[in-house]
Amino acid sequence: MQLHLSPEDQAFRDEMRTFFTTKIPQAIRDDVAAHREVSKESYVEAQRILNAAGLAVPHWPAEWGGRDWTPLQRHIWREEMQLAAVPEPLAFNASMIGPVIAAFGNQEQKERFLPATANLDIWWCQGFSEPDAGSDLASLRTVAVRDGDDWVVNGQKTWTTLGQYADWIFCLVRTDPTAEKKQRGISMLVFPMDTPGVTLRPIELLDGGFEVNEVFFEDVRVPAENLIGEENRGWDYAKFLLGNERVGIARVGATKRMIADAKEHAARLSSGGRPLIEDPSMRTRIAELENELLALELTALRVVSNSSDGKPNPASSVLKLRGSELQQAATELLVDIAGPLSLASFADDDATDVPEWARSATPEYLNYRKVSIYGGSNEVQRTIIAGTILGL
Amino acid sequence: MDFTFDTEQQALREAVAGLLQRAYDPEKRRAVTKEDPGFDEKVWSQLAEMGVLGLPFAEEDGGMGAGHAEVALVATEVGRVLAPEPFVESVVLAGGLVADVGTAEQRAQLLGALSEGSSLVVFAHAEPGSRWTPTATGVTATRSGDGWTLSGTKEPVPSGARADVLVVSAAVEGGTGLFVVRGDATGLTRDGYRTHDGTRAARVTLDGTPAELLGEDAGDRTAAIELALARATVAYAHEAVGAMETALTTTSEYLKTRKQFGVPLSRFQALTFRAADMYVSLELVRSIALWATMVVDAPDSTPEQVLAAADRARLQTSKAGRHIGKEAIQLHGGIGVTAEYSVGHYTSRLTAIDHLLGDGAWAADRLARTVDAHPYVEALPA
Numbered sequence: 156m157q158l159h160l161s162p163e164d165q166a167f168r169d170e171m172r173t174f175f176t177t178k179i180p181q182a183i184r185d186d187v188a189a190h191r192e193v194s195k196e197s198y199v200e201a202q203r204i205l206n207a208a209g210l211a212v213p214h215w216p217a218e219w220g221g222r223d224w225t226p227l228q229r230h231i232w233r234e235e236m237q238l239a240a241v242p243e244p245l246a247f248n249a250s251m252i253g254p255v256i257a258a259f260g261n262q263e264q265k266e267r268f269l270p271a272t273a274n275l276d277i278w279w280c281q282g283f284s285e286p287d288a289g290s291d292l293a294s295l296r297t298v299a300v301r302d303g304d305d306w307v308v309n310g311q312k313t314w315t316t317l318g319q320y321a322d323w324i325f326c327l328v329r330t331d332p333t334a335e336k337k338q339r340g341i342s343m344l345v346f347p348m349d350t351p352g353v354t355l356r357p358i359e360l361l362d363g364g365f366e367v368n369e370v371f372f373e374d375v376r377v378p379a380e381n382l383i384g385e386e387n388r389g390w391d392y393a394k395f396l397l398g399n400e401r402v403g404i405a406r407v408g409a410t411k412r413m414i415a416d417a418k419e420h421a422a423r424l425s426s427g428g429r430p431l432i433e434d435p436s437m438r439t440r441i442a443e444l445e446n447e448l449l450a451l452e453l454t455a456l457r458v459v460s461n462s463s464d465g466k467p468n469p470a471s472s473v474l475k476l477r478g479s480e481l482q483q484a485a486t487e488l489l490v491d492i493a494g495p496l497s498l499a500s501f502a503d504d505d506a507t508d509v510p511e512w513a514r515s516a517t518p519e520y521l522n523y524r525k526v527s528i529y530g531g532s533n534e535v536q537r538t539i540i541a542g543t544i545l546g547l
Numbered sequence: 548m549d550f551t552f553d554t555e556q557q558a559l560r561e562a563v564a565g566l567l568q569r570a571y572d573p574e575k576r577r578a579v580t581k582e583d584p585g586f587d588e589k590v591w592s593q594l595a596e597m598g599v600l601g602l603p604f605a606e607e608d609g610g611m612g613a614g615h616a617e618v619a620l621v622a623t624e625v626g627r628v629l630a631p632e633p634f635v636e637s638v639v640l641a642g643g644l645v646a647d648v649g650t651a652e653q654r655a656q657l658l659g660a661l662s663e664g665s666s667l668v669v670f671a672h673a674e675p676g677s678r679w680t681p682t683a684t685g686v687t688a689t690r691s692g693d694g695w696t697l698s699g700t701k702e703p704v705p706s707g708a709r710a711d712v713l714v715v716s717a718a719v720e721g722g723t724g725l726f727v728v729r730g731d732a733t734g735l736t737r738d739g740y741r742t743h744d745g746t747r748a749a750r751v752t753l754d755g756t757p758a759e760l761l762g763e764d765a766g767d768r769t770a771a772i773e774l775a776l777a778r779a780t781v782a783y784a785h786e787a788v789g790a791m792e793t794a795l796t797t798t799s800e801y802l803k804t805r806k807q808f809g810v811p812l813s814r815f816q817a818l819t820f821r822a823a824d825m826y827v828s829l830e831l832v833r834s835i836a837l838w839a840t841m842v843v844d845a846p847d848s849t850p851e852q853v854l855a856a857a858d859r860a861r862l863q864t865s866k867a868g869r870h871i872g873k874e875a876i877q878l879h880g881g882i883g884v885t886a887e888y889s890v891g892h893y894t895s896r897l898t899a900i901d902h903l904l905g906d907g908a909w910a911a912d913r914l915a916r917t918v919d920a921h922p923y924v925e926a927l928p929a
Contacts, residue, residue: 156556156616157549158841158848160927164548168927227548231927415922422919438915445924446835446862446914452926453834457550473827540826541819545799 168231171210175239178204188240188412190515192364195278195320201242202275211244212273216257219269226459230403237408247279247316248272250403251396252325252345259384259392268345280348282312282326282370283393290535292327293338293390297372299328306330306344306382308352308375314529318355318368321348331387341389346377362518363501397531398471404530405478407452413485414444420512421492431492444484451477469543472536479526479533486520493517548927550837552620560620564627566593571628573889579631580745584709586631595664600638604646609659615778615843619785619836626789629896631746633669635786636705637661640779641670641714648725648762648771657712657727666711671701671728671751672772679905681773682723683716686753695760696734697726697753705903707749708739714761715753722767726758733757744899745892774850776904777857781843783900784836784860787868790900791832794875794893795825801879801890818878825871832867836860838926845928855917858910865907868897 160168176184183197205211206220214229215221224232236243243249253272256264271277288295297310308328318324325345334340348355352375357365384392418441421432431437451474458470489512490497496513507514527533541547552560570590571579579587594600602617604610611617618639625634638661645657645668660666674685686699697717707713713728728735734756739749762768799822802813812818842848842856872894876883883890901907 156552156837156841156844158838158845158928160548411923418919418922432919435912435915438918439911442914442918443862443911445918446859446911447831449838449859449924449926450831450835450863453838454830456548456926457830457834457837460548460550470830473830476827477831534820537820537823538816540823544826545795545819545822547799547802547813547819547822 164225164227164231167228168235171232171235172239174208174210175236175241178208179239179241183242184240187242188416189511190519193242198242198245198320199275199278202244202248205241205244206274211275212249212253214250215253215269215273219253219257219265220273227456230456230459233403234408237406238412240412245275245278245317247281247321247325248275248277251281252279255325255343255392255396256383258395259388263380264383278317278320278322280315280318280321280324280370282315282324284314285311286313290532292393293341295327295329295341297326297328298332299330299342299344299377301330301379302376304379306377306379308344308346308372308377310372312370312372313358313367315355315368315370316366318348318370319357319365323347324353324370325383327389327393330389334387338390340387341393342386343383343389343392344377345381345383346375350375350377352376361521361524364518364522404471405451405455405474406482406526407448407455407478410448410478410482410485413482413489414441414448416512417441417485417488417492420489420510424492424494426494437492440488444481444488447477447484448481451481469539472531472539472544475530476527476533476536476540482526483520483523486516486523489516490520548841550834552616556617556620559617560624562597563594563599563621563624566590566597567624567628567630571630573892576629576631576745576892577886580741583739583747584706585741585745585747586633586706590630591632591667592664594632594634595662598662599634600664601658601662602638604642604654604658604662608646608654609662610646611662615781615840618782619840622782622785623789623792626786626791626896627793629745629790629793629892633667633706633746635779635782637667637669637710639782640775641668643775643778644670644714644725644771645761647775648768650763653727653759653761660711667706667709668712668714669704669706669710670775671704671707671713671715673701673703675700675702679909681769681776683718686715686717688717688719688724688726688758691757695726695758696755697728697758698734698755700750700752702750703742703748704751705746705748707751708737708747713751715751715758716768716772717758719765719767723769723772724765725761725768725772727761728753728756728758742899744896746899770850774853777854778843780857780861780904781836781839783904784832784839784864787864787897787900788829788833788836790893790897791825791829791867791871794871794890794897795822795829797890797893798822798825798875798878812878821874821878825874828867828870832863835863855914858913861905861910862907862914865901865910868901869907872897 179201183201186193202211212220213222213224256268285295299306299308327341328344329340330342331340352373354371356369358367422430424431455474458468493513493516496509497517499507499509499514500517598611599621601610602613606612642661661668688695688697711730715726715728716723734754736752737749739747742748805812839856839860875890876894882888
């Protein structure tokens with residue numbers, strides 16, 4: 156039992172903090188902090204700066220740019236990045252397809268894809284969910300049929316985040332419709348988004364933004380060499396990938412930043428003749444939220460220190476479940492602090508006196524309903540906890 | 548930062564767990580708590596033999612010189628089987644005050660006897676008419692020759708009737724002082740009673756009762772009381788975590804074995820999801836309890852940091868204890884409300900712990916006072 160960071164970890168944290176707050180352009184960090192839409196160019200610029208310094212894919216195998224960090228150091232890296240409002244390395248690249256190719260791809264695929272994936276020279280998107288396959292992902296119906304040296308893909312994916320920026324897609328497709336278990340007949344294919352037969356339809360969300368898409372495949376020809384790993388083993392790779400997705404999904408640093416912002420805003424707004432931050436019920440609400448967040452952060456630290464073998468810990472479901480709830484609670488706090496100002500949500504800069512944070516509060520709150528749905532909905536997490544941990 | 552216990556600490560946990568699990572199953576606990584003093588004197592002696600009653604005290608005072616990490620391990624095992632022995636009340640709270648404030652002679656005498664199990668020391672602090680304050684107003688201390696006398700009422704005092712020695716807080720000029728009162732002192736009346744959680748408490752009436760000043764000076768001891776209450780709060784958080792863990796495992800077992808509509812209850816998602824939420828609450832409070840213990844043990848922690856950590860542990864313990872305690876009963880159904888079945892007793896003890904030294908709302912109110920003094924809460928101090 157030891158409260159303090161070791162001198163090495165302390166130095167590591169200082170190094171990360173200094174790097175993130177001095178090497179990533181302020182304008183990009185301002186966009187993240189203000190919850191503005193971050194442009195593709197900004198994502199790419201930030202990730203390339205990180206990658207050049209060896210900070211984009213530290214959790215990958217060392218030969219592909221990974222670092223030999225402890226789980227605690229990885230936690231500190233992610234936490235400091237979020238606190239500094241640095242756009243995190245694109246999850247589809249750094250946390251999803253990159254580790255899958257590193258673990259299951261052949262040598263040629265590793266050489267072809269991994270350096271470009273780490274550097275965001277290739278922007279990946281995810282082709283998993285379908286209209287009839289959400290939490291029940293294994294029910295997916297997009298099919299790939301072998302035809303000579305190609306796979307021919309037909310079907311539809313949905314909720315493909317930032318697909319409009321993507322160069323390539325990694326896609327779960329059904330390659331053996333006769334398999335006894337539906338999980339057994341699935342494979343993972345990768346192909347460029349400009350392959351003939353691929354079309355993309357953006358989906359507008361409640362916040363007015365377009366971050367997810369439907370993707371349609373009509374006789375899309377994919378060379379056989381673009382199969383990742385073995386045929387009909389795609390479900391294993393998907394589970395491996397989703398396990399990675401849950402690591403760091405608590406997003407404690409990002410929530411801390413939102414609460415800190417909320418306190419600043421509450422200090423500047425007047426309510427009942429005094430600053431809102433002096434209202435006892437507001438103070439208690441913030442104190443309780445901060446305590447819940449501390450408990451979550453400490454739980455994340457416990458989970459990382461117990462999962463040094465790299466396998467996802469079932470307790471990471473707690474992080475996803477509670478992390479999403481607290482992110483949502485922080486967005487709700489910001490809406491409540493904005494109060495009537497929050498109605499000016501879609502006003503242009505030159506047409507309103509309402510500050511930007513108050514205008515973005517409700518769109519963000521509505522958008523953040525997503526966090527308890529993606530990455531395995533919170534109901535899926537409860538199922539995992541009840542089944543895997545409690546044996547129910 | 549390191550949340551793990553070393554091998555020596557794990558050996559301590561196993562020894563204490565072995566002793567307490569042999570001593571208590573729900574039946575035995577019911578039998579023991581039916582009779583005064585509400586705990587098993589033999590178990591208390593065995594804990595003393597194991598060194599548990601002297602864990603946090605310096606070796607020159609007759610203790611083991613261990614830290615609060617060790618205290619936390621013991622408290623968790625106490626909570627796991629709802630052992631009714633007053634470990635936190637006596638060793639952590641009353642003993643902690645003597646260790647902090649007492650003279651060398653008082654420490655050697657009082658803590659030596661407490662560690663040996665020959666003298667039960669408790670802190671008589673609560674007063675009817677006030678709640679959760681580190682100060683005393685209902686009992687006043689008056690100088691009398693070389694010594695002092697105390698008058699007034701303390702209640703409820705945990706194990707107050709059984710105690711051999713009472714550490715009593717009392718109003719003195721300029722604040723609150725601490726005094727030692729022997730169980731056989733004149734003018735001391737103790738009316739003991741059973742409490743809902745199976746333990747004992749008492750009304751302690753002092754009427755010109757002779758008392759010995761704890762420590763050298765008759766100064767204000769409010770700060771020392773606050774710190775001792777904070778450490779006891781953190782220990783209670785671990786006792787509560789142990790109790791919550793058993794409440795959850797008992798509930799999970801029940802869901803697997805109890806059949807209704809021809810199937811085990813675990814087939815009903817309405818129930819398993821609630822059990823999953825109990826697990827979430829348990830892991831969150833466990834994390835914060837361990838962290839608070841590390842804050843208490845860190846040599847450079849300031850008293851303010853210890854008090855804040857205790858408030859954070861208290862707030863989370865209160866929320867989790869209520870959540871898990873209530874759900875454990877509800878998921879069992881009617882049997883959970885009976886005294887014959889174990890799980891309701893866990894809820895009862897969790898409710899007692901919640902109200903002994905300050906509940907969640909009380910802690911939240913204290914934390915709210917400093918909410919704008921930091922941008923965010925640092926889990927990992929530099």
